[in-house]
Amino acid sequence: MDIGKAKETIVKFIRESVKEAGCKGAVVGISGGIDSALTAYLCVEALGKENVLGVHLPEINLTPAEDVLDATEVAERLGIEFRTIDISGPLRAFMEAVPESGQDFRHANGNLKARVRMSILYYYANTMQRLVVGTGNKTELLLGYFTKYGDGGVDLEPIGDLYKTEVREMSRVIGVPQGIIEKAPSAGLWAGQTDEADLGITYETVDRFLEMLLEGERPQVAQNTLGMTPQQRDSVLARIHGNLHKRKAPPMPELDELRVSYITV
Ligand SMILES: Nc1ncnc2c1ncn2[C@@H]1O[C@H](COP(=O)(O)OP(=O)(O)OC[C@H]2O[C@@H]([n+]3cccc(C(=O)O)c3)[C@H](O)[C@@H]2O)[C@@H](O)[C@H]1O
Ligand SMILES: Nc1ncnc2c1ncn2[C@@H]1O[C@H](COP(=O)(O)OP(=O)(O)OP(=O)(O)O)[C@@H](O)[C@H]1O
Numbered sequence: 001m002d003i004g005k006a007k008e009t010i011v012k013f014i015r016e017s018v019k020e021a022g023c024k025g026a027v028v029g030i031s032g033g034i035d036s037a038l039t040a041y042l043c044v045e046a047l048g049k050e051n052v053l054g055v056h057l058p059e060i061n062l063t064p065a066e067d068v069l070d071a072t073e074v075a076e077r078l079g080i081e082f083r084t085i086d087i088s089g090p091l092r093a094f095m096e097a098v099p100e101s102g103q104d105f106r107h108a109n110g111n112l113k114a115r116v117r118m119s120i121l122y123y124y125a126n127t128m129q130r131l132v133v134g135t136g137n138k139t140e141l142l143l144g145y146f147t148k149y150g151d152g153g154v155d156l157e158p159i160g161d162l163y164k165t166e167v168r169e170m171s172r173v174i175g176v177p178q179g180i181i182e183k184a185p186s187a188g189l190w191a192g193q194t195d196e197a198d199l200g201i202t203y204e205t206v207d208r209f210l211e212m213l214l215e216g217e218r219p220q221v222a223q224n225t226l227g228m229t230p231q232q233r234d235s236v237l238a239r240i241h242g243n244l245h246k247r248k249a250p251p252m253p254e255l256d257e258l259r260v261s262y263i264t265v
């Protein structure tokens with residue numbers, strides 16, 4: 001992969017997508033992590049700093065102070081417009097309004113956070129005639145390691161064809177702060193969560209595994225070549241297959257094969 005060439009392709013893609021949509025710029029959720037930092041840098045290169053809004057959406061009692069500082073540093077270095085909005089209020093209101101909700105549902109509550117963030121980003125997109133630019137990378141998209149209609153609820157995915165390891169490479173080239181590049185990736189949905197602990201495998205290994213599968217290698221051979229355990233292989237395959245639905249439009253029944261559903265003129 002020629003990282004310089006890939007960067008130019010992505011920058012052009014962002015510029016053209018925003019133009020084709022007739023929009024005025026981009027809204028990006030900036031977490032303090034590497035994916036959103038790189039995406040913000042690419043958006044600024046494509047659209048200019050005055051056309052990129054960064055929104056940091058911490059939870060006051062959970063988000064590490066380091067993330068707040070890192071997100072702010074990205075925005076300051078880029079010189080973009082920036083908001084920090086605490087999402088604990090909306091989360092509390094949800095918990096109070098929905099009788100079946102509760103603190104025991106860590107997984108559902110984590111996904112709710114991602115969906116609250118998505119709603120806030122779309123509020124800005126609606127009011128400012130902008131697109132919500134996603135930060136999903138190829139590894140996350142292939143594994144389905146994202147919240148459906150949460151961080152997956154976006155208008156475009158500029159870094160969606162970059163493996164996580166390539167995200168790191170491009171981030172070095174474009175000048176993302178070193179501390180952000182070196183920080184352990186985390187969805188930040190609950191205290192102490194890290195991607196690699198969740199996935200049970202390092203990004204270096206899973207990226208190679210996915211690459212080999214896409215090249216047509218058999219899972220067993222890829223597993224042996226990479227020194228993975230059978231459990232790691234099966235868990236990655238289960239994620240790939242179990243989450244395919246996240247990458248498709250919601251299915252609907254075809255009521256009559258002669259009825260056409262798409263207008264082509
Ligand atoms: N076959 C099928 N066809 C159509 N829809 C299907 C389906 N199976 C489940 N579903 C639907 O999908 C739902 C499950 O999907 P979803 O709600 O996304 O939930 P789920 O995949 O269970 O959880 C999201 C995962 O992504 C991780 N995550 C989230 C956010 C950010 C990041 C990060 O890296 O930053 C990581 C998070 O830690 C967790 O492991 C089900 O409740 C159901 O509604
Ligand atoms: N606190 C937050 N404030 C704003 N956006 C957030 C926040 N947490 C998550 N997001 C959004 O959800 C996306 C998905 O999170 P994810 O953890 O995969 O990416 P990241 O935090 O940018 O990078 P890393 O994988 O290194 O943690 C983020 O890139 C960001 O757009």
Ligand SMILES: [Mg+2]
Pocket residue numbers: 031033034185186187188
């Ligand atoms: Mg993160």
